[in-house]
Amino acid sequence: MTEEKRRLIYGRRQGRPLKAGAREAFETVLPALALDIARLSAPETLFPDLPRLALEIGFGGGEHLAAQAAAHPDTGFIGAEPFLNGVAKLAALVKDLPNVAIHHGDARDVLDALADASLDKAYLLFPDPWHKLRHNKRRFVSQKNLAQLARTLKPGAIFRVASDIPDYVRWTLVEIAAFNRAHGETFIWQARKPEDWRIRPADWPGTRYEAKALVAGRVPAYLEFRRA
Numbered sequence: 001m002t003e004e005k006r007r008l009i010y011g012r013r014q015g016r017p018l019k020a021g022a023r024e025a026f027e028t029v030l031p032a033l034a035l036d037i038a039r040l041s042a043p044e045t046l047f048p049d050l051p052r053l054a055l056e057i058g059f060g061g062g063e064h065l066a067a068q069a070a071a072h073p074d075t076g077f078i079g080a081e082p083f084l085n086g087v088a089k090l091a092a093l094v095k096d097l098p099n100v101a102i103h104h105g106d107a108r109d110v111l112d113a114l115a116d117a118s119l120d121k122a123y124l125l126f127p128d129p130w131h132k133l134r135h136n137k138r139r140f141v142s143q144k145n146l147a148q149l150a151r152t153l154k155p156g157a158i159f160r161v162a163s164d165i166p167d168y169v170r171w172t173l174v175e176i177a178a179f180n181r182a183h184g185e186t187f188i189w190q191a192r193k194p195e196d197w198r199i200r201p202a203d204w205p206g207t208r209y210e211a212k213a214l215v216a217g218r219v220p221a222y223l224e225f226r227r228a
């Protein structure tokens, strides 16, 4: 896919000019944290001392990724986000953590380059909703991206998706069911009762985006799937 076409999918790459602290983090911290995409074919070389690897797709302001990385020092975290201001924010949040690598760009580039069965966890939190019917095909949850997640997640790995848009929640469940029908049971939804998807689990830190959704009266759903 051309860069221009890809950019269409995730919208803005930059918002307001960076504040001094964020600019400094971007310029001084990011070079040390930047993901070397060439290493994804041998992902054990990324964090050689860490037994587990996680990917967050579109980390926004990075609140969730930073909290997870601090809570799980045995896991290397890759974050992918094309939005410059978010990258700068995450760089500032994780500058003292040794277990984070940042890809300033499209998560699909990370998935494409990643070796099979590499990930213990993948997070897709509040993906862009692409409300209009004719834009639905830009949604990150798609058969193509699910195939890449199925390939790169280890057996037993966890894939978490959150959304405050009921249509996106339904869309996700329908796309996953279609994927499972076509490829055999691959993503197993872990919910047993409504609270399991209505209440954010304790080990699932919140984000600013989510807080705004709650204030606006939109109730998020928290979906957790296990890779068969």
Ligand SMILES: C[S@@+](CC[C@H](N)C(=O)[O-])C[C@H]1O[C@@H](n2cnc3c(N)ncnc32)[C@H](O)[C@@H]1O
Pocket (backbone or CB within 6 Å): 009, 010, 012, 057, 058, 059, 060, 061, 080, 081, 082, 083, 086, 105, 106, 107, 108, 124, 125, 126, 127, 128, 140, 207, 208, 209, 210
């Ligand atoms: C609605 S925001 C949610 C941000 C964050 N996950 C949160 O919960 O606060 C969606 C984010 O996904 C990013 N995004 C969209 N398409 C992406 C892609 N293909 N790869 C990586 N990030 C993407 C956008 O730049 C945006 O920051």
